[in-house]
Amino acid sequence: MKRAILTSLGLAVLLSVASALPAAAQGWGRYQSDSVLVAPDGAILDYTPRAGEVVISRDQMGRRVYIDRYGNIIATEMRRDSYREPSINRYLPPPSRGYDQPRDAAGGYGSGGGYRDYRQYRPGEPGDITGTVPRDSSIIRLPLNEDGGIMDDGEEKEASIEPQQPQPSAVPHVQKPIIAPTNKPQNEIVALQVFLDREGISPGVIDGHLGDNVNKALAAWQEMTGETIDPNNSEEIMQRLSYSGGMPIVDYTITAADAAGPYVAAIPEDYAHKAQLPAMSYTSVTEALAERFHMDEGFLKSLNPGKDFSIPGTIIKVANPGQPKTGDVTRIVADKGRKQVFAYGGDGKLIAAYPATIGSTDTPSPSGTHTVQRIALNPGYTYNPKINFKQGNNDQILQIPPGPNGPVGTVWIALSKPTYGIHGTPDPSKIGKTNSHGCVRLTNWDATELAKMVKPGTVVEFTD
Template sequence: MKFAAYAAVGILSFLGPALAEPQGLDLEAVNGAEWTPKSDKGKEINPALIKAQVLLDRARFSPGVIDGHNGENLQNAIKIFEKTNELKPDGALDGEVWRKLAETSAEPVLTEYTITDEDVKGPFVKIPDKLEDQAKLDRLGYSNPEELLAEKFHMDVDLLKALNPDKPFDKAGTAIVVANIDAKADSGKPKEKVAKIEIVKSEKVLRAVAKDGAVMAVYPASIGSEEKPAPSGSHTVRAVAKNPNYTYNPDYAFKGVKAKEKFEIKPGPNNPVGSTWIDLSVESFGIHGTPEPEKVGKAYSQGCVRLTNWDVQELAQMVERGTPVEFIE
């Protein structure tokens, strides 16, 4: 069955720290990185922070985009990891948190990957800024191989480039360094179904909760705005749509959109609702992906719950029709 995603997705710009040229940033430096009291300081990409982000990603305490920076998403992931491990939940990466993270997985956090023909065959698409212009495209595919590869390994494009200086990302057979996210202990196994989803507005996170109340996974999320807040109370999952269309309703009255009639945008990872739509029992609201993963948890959405494409894809495997969804103020 094909679902059109009737989402209200507004994009507000977020300016992160300027990317400084990292020194000694390579596979060995990151895999051998150790925590120091200065690991979360400065604006440069930090090998220890890359390592912490990959380990959190594997343990399903998603830091969002792996970028080597000490941002709010990383701090929120650490805070919930601390609560789960009965540590002081302050969101700070310290020696105790570092030791607990190291216990979750012994596999190297970076690995080499050989670019395949599939990675570079495209077609790649220049995505227009205006929604009306996006509606003219046959598919909202990736813009270039770098974007595809970065999303494939949950990475920021800037980090991918910093780890692979002068490497041609558009050439099959090229060996590059990427985040070793597939080293998860349960990689490839069917995902256990969640008992409940909790969307915590104040913390900008979505929690997948097991029957016994344990947190199975946590994901950074953009959750509504003051102008168009997300719902409150308890709801349920109605359906899951992979590669959804996006239908713009003029009732949304997005700034800059002049259309007076509904129009549809074709599927693809750069679709306004990303690669997956989890429909909720609230008309026009859902949990969905995004074409801008670096803004998740930092920019507001227009009412819906926005995750990275890879996080919502994982969550979609863990829910079913009727799964309870609770919005917590």
């Protein structure tokens, strides 16, 4: 079922795509008699879309592709005598991944695909300060100290399964993108960021701004696919988006659950005051939704001027990011110079890449090779002034409850080097732009995605 609502941003992007097409591609009229229009399901269309109803693009084989106003592929023009051949049919867009299904009561989509309710990524019971994930051989719940340690009477427990066999230690060589993005309209930058996000190559927050995180993501995408994409070719970006979920910006209806929270009025700076909160929750609907849809909170607000996010039923515009990447990550490379984390599978191929904040001059990250020891989702946090930095006037051990605004966000991936780990952050817009206390910070959604692909024994290499 096609979307009933066309977002203004999506229309602007489609119009820009149409204006960028060569004259030959914009020609209207009936296709040649030796050609057929083949729908995504393989059926032959018995009509020709009229001018004004579709945008005509070109696929990688130079064939005409008819795209409707909602970003859906209507048909691909093919030679009549060859459209049944597998070599052609394989280029047809994949079946719907559920983005057109009705949203559920929580504002997400059903199990058929599309968005998932962000809350299911943070299982647990509110108030459990030691982390709230099930005990099994790969996930252990223990309180954390600042940017590192698992507090356990001063001792580190051994991982519960044997580490995997050592992986090759070669440092990945990520080339700079051959074509760098130039100054582009904001809607086209958003389309590029959403494309990279769906590919599993995170640009960080989707904010409509070009920057180093986008450049790094383009280079990583090139390494992962072996392809080169022109980030200034809006037509190609839109065509690829049409294959992977449709328009980069869609409408979303705020639900009663969204408006209800729970939320806290503010997050204090003092750790003693943090420890008194029931949870390190979001402070507003906009903060919660921005994180769910991988957006900068300020950008979400600017995209919806005059909207009251606290009223259920309000229709807003949000980014349309991809589903979490899946796979078995056997090797992680934390590149300090690039401020980027690379996740590789057992075959040595890149699965995902994320912008990261990795250490600082005063508190550098470790060097060499280590392993993942344990994973905690929605962890609590233990502040110990004898182990951590001195924060304010606090000289006592403090237990800070879990939540997305906690010091380590929604995820803690402990490393074999004591007091170090990979974790989330309460400030996703600062990822890749500021320093940490020696650990590896990712956005909460990127850290959660990575946590679900690793297990104790996964190799973690730090490179300069």
